[in-house]
Amino acid sequence: QRTLDCLQDYVYNGGILLLSGICPSEICPDFLGIADKGIQISKKAMGETCFLPIEQAAVPVCRQWKTVRPAKDTEVWATYLKDRSPQHDDTRQAVVTFKRQGLGGVVAVHGDLFYNYYKGHYPLLRSFIGSLIKRLAIDWTVELTAPAWVEMVVRKKDDSLLVNLINRGS
Numbered sequence: 001q002r003t004l005d006c007l008q009d010y011v012y013n014g015g016i017l018l019l020s021g022i023c024p025s026e027i028c029p030d031f032l033g034i035a036d037k038g039i040q041i042s043k044k045a046m047g048e049t050c051f052l053p054i055e056q057a058a059v060p061v062c063r064q065w066k067t068v069r070p071a072k073d074t075e076v077w078a079t080y081l082k083d084r085s086p087q088h089d090d091t092r093q094a095v096v097t098f099k100r101q102g103l104g105g106v107v108a109v110h111g112d113l114f115y116n117y118y119k120g121h122y123p124l125l126r127s128f129i130g131s132l133i134k135r136l137a138i139d140w141t142v143e144l145t146a147p148a149w150v151e152m153v154v155r156k157k158d159d160s161l162l163v164n165l166i167n168r169g170s
Contacts, residue, residue: 004027004028004031008031008101010104011101011102011104011105011106012101012102012103012104013102013103013104014102014103014104015104016104016105016106016107016136016138017104017105017106017107018107018109018132018133019032019106019107019108019109020108020109020111020112020113020114021064021109021110021111021112022038022040022064022065022066022110022111022112024108024110025037025038025066025068025108025110031099031101031106032068032074032097032099032106032108033070033071033073033074033097033098033099033101033106033108034068034069034070034071034074034097034108035068035069035070035071036068036069037068038066038067038068038069038110039066039067039093040064040065040066041065041066041067041080041093049061049062050065050080050081050082050095050111051080051081051082051083051084051089052078052080052081052095052096052125052128053078053079053081053086053090054124054127054128054131055127056086057084057086057124058081058083058084058085058086058089058124059122059124059125059127059128060084061111061112061113061116061125062112062116063111063112063115063116064111064112065080065095065110065111065112066095066110066111067080067091067093067094067095067110068094068095068097068108068110069094070094070097071099073099073100074097074098074099075097075098075099076094076096076097077096077097077098077107077132077135078094078095078096078128079091079092079093079094079095080093080095094110095109095110095111096108096109096110096132097110098135105136107132107136109132113125113128113129117129123148126148141154141161142154142161142163144165146165147169149167149168149169150165150166150167150168150169151165151166151168152164152165152166153166
């Protein structure tokens with residue numbers, strides 16, 4: 001409970017929180033802005049697949065996912081697809097929601113998004129995650145336009161900003 005209190009304070013004071021997994025909807029549905037705890041749509045570690053819309057395509061994801069019913073002041077940022085066609089396979093059931101809280105907000109991805117990315121590094125999944133972050137319109141201190149294998153580490157020391165670029169592709 002202490003961790004949840006700290007996260008709520010962070011968001012109410014202007015922080016942006018990106019949560020992933022099926023557990024947050026069970027632990028803190030009011031904070032996420034969902035009206036119920038959701039319905040699980042995918043359970044198997046590998047096998048049952050659902051799809052997320054990205055641009056005019058779809059990206060497959062596996063493991064645990066659930067749909068939720070958003071509260072009236074919660075935005076639906078993505079719905080799950082039964083198959084690969086965003087035009088024909090959209091279920092209109094929310095799997096990604098956004099709730100403004102105080103000065104900040106919470107993006108809740110109701111499934112194992114980062115597990116899927118960790119296992120596959122699928123470019124369309126990277127684009128999906130990037131689209132969520134871009135939609136937040138965060139005023140970044142530093143922005144990098146580079147291939148995915150370039151990692152940036154930013155630190156402050158006194159009044160200086162230190163930027164390290166790491167080439168993970170070599």
